[in-house]
Amino acid sequence: MNGLRLGSAAPAGNASRDAAEHREISSAVAKFLLAGVLAFVLVAIPVAFWIRAAAEQHALNNARDQTQGLADHVIAPLITDQLLAREPAALELLDKRLEPWLAGGGVARIKVWDAQGRVVYSDAESLIGQLFEHEEWARLLLEGGPATVSLATQDEAENEFEAHSGELVEVYARSVAQSGAPMIFEAYFDGQQVRREQEAVLMGMIPPMLLSLSVLQLAQLIPAVRLARRIQVHQAARNDLLRCVIEASDLERRRIATELHDEVIQVLSGLAYSLESEERRGPPAQRAVFANARMLLQDNVRALRAMTSELYPADLEELGMKASLLRLETPLLERGIALTVDIPDKLVLDRDRAALVYRVAREALLNASKHSSAQSVGIRIQQLSQRTQITVEDDGLGFSPNTAPPEGHFGLKILRDTIHQAGGVLAIRSAPGAGTSVTATFDAGMPSFR
Known part of the structure; x- marks a missing residue:
């Protein structure tokens, strides 16, 4: 049979179709899970960055509020005329009040500025009395603007003691001397504390977020499998309908081919033999007519036989x-x-x-x-x-x-x-x-x- 092997066992065919259907469902489920994982990653990464940024902003806001409270309740009552005049007793008193903040490691540096940009107090004694030019943000703060906070390395001219401390949280808050003069209170916090708080918030949020997304994915998996099976059932029904249509078509083609072969072609073939007989025995004047009719009829028989072969293919x-x-x-x-x-x-x-x-x-x-x-x-x-x-x-x-x-x-x-x-x-x-x-x-x- 020229190497062609045809399978005919129905159980084997059913097993093959069942295996194919199982592979299709498995493939559909795998694609769904892959799409879910991609969506999971696409959602989780931006959310993680958002949580990280929100945690950083939360830590900075805490540092700002803490600094403002320090400026209002600790610094402001001690900004006296004696402190502004740099009397040692006034400076020593403020040192003692701020010592718990500085010694506890929460605050790295403290400075108090007047409206002209002069440092009237600092825990770094060499800075007291130095004059630095105020920027626009300082003018707005002195006029009653909100406190400002930032997290960065410090490399300005007034940061000779902080330049090598890495990232620091720098907070500027408005304060008022006992004389009513507006002042600027500046505090530096260790940036590592902000990072630790940021990581703590992030680590606290990621597990429930991942758990929620995983539960959502699993909850969608069951309907997805059911949908895949339902589609498979509809596909099988469609294939069965197609099989019935093709079988009906083949049956009708075979019926037509059989009728052509057993009836029409046989009758026309007999008629061709009759014409051939008349061609041989008939009057000479009629032989050409019978010959033309016979050849035309034989051509039609060949055409019908070719059509029959097309309608009813080979086994x-x-x-x-x-x-x-x-x-x-x-x-x-x-x-x-x-x-x-x-x-x-x-x-x-x-x-x-x-x-x-x-x-x-x-x-x-x-x-x-x-x-x-x-x-x-x-x-x-x-x-x-x-x-x-x-x-x-x-x-x-x-x-x-x-x-x-x-x-x-x-x-x-x-x-x-x-x-x-x-x-x-x-x-x-x-x-x-x-x-x-x-x-x-x-x-x-x-x-x-x-």
Whole structure:
């Protein structure tokens, strides 16, 4: 049988279809889970950054509020005329009041500025009395603006003691001397405390967020599996309907072919023999008429027999694929078209795939013989792993695939729809003057349609 092996065991076919359906559902679920993981990542990463930024801002706001409270309740009552005059006793008193804040490690540096930009107090004694130019933000703060806070390395001229301390939280708050003069209170906090608080908030938020997203993903997985199974059931029902349609079509084609062969062709063949007899025995003047009628009738009988062969294809299991395809050569030879067939030595196809391959070849050869004006046509069947591909190429006139199909070309369109419904792919490539190539691809897991 030319290496063609056809599967016929129903249990094996059912097992193959069940395995294919299981793979389809598993693939759909895997794709759903992958999409969920991608969505999970796309949601979790921005949320994590948002939580991190919010935690940082929360820590900075705490530092700002703490500094403002220190400025209002500790610093302001001690900004006396004596402190402004830099009397040692006033400076020493403020040192003692601020010592718990500085010694506890929460505050790294403290400065008090007047409206002119002069440092009237600092825990770094060498800074007291130095004058620095105020920027616009200082003027706004002195006029009653809100406290400002930032987290950065300090590299300004007035930061000689903080330049090598890494990231520091710098807070500027407004204070008022006992005389009523507006003052600026500046405090530096260790930036590592902010980072630790930031990480603590982040670590506290991430687990419940991940748990919530995971629960949501799992909650969606069960409906997704049910939906995949429901789609599979509808797909199976559609395939069953398609199988019934194809079987009904084949049955009707066989019935018509049988009636043509057993009745019409037999009657016409008998009539042809009768005409031949009259041609031999009849009057000489009538012989030419009988001869023309007989030849016309015989041509019609041959056409009907060719039509019968097309309606009722060869038995693939009995003849084999190559022999069945070679039987399609007769219409081509009548038009002077050469046919070549290239088939693997071991071609493994079940009945459904074999029937589809034969249908593609038959329809493509029929179109080539009627419409292409080709000199040669080639059939090539390739099989790789679970995939089978048949290509029919001719060197004929070709046509433009973008235009409406010419008269008589609807067979390929119907075949394309049938193959698509059965899970295969049919590709037609052609161009005016460049011939036509028809390629059909089938997977072993595609649904049965016969």
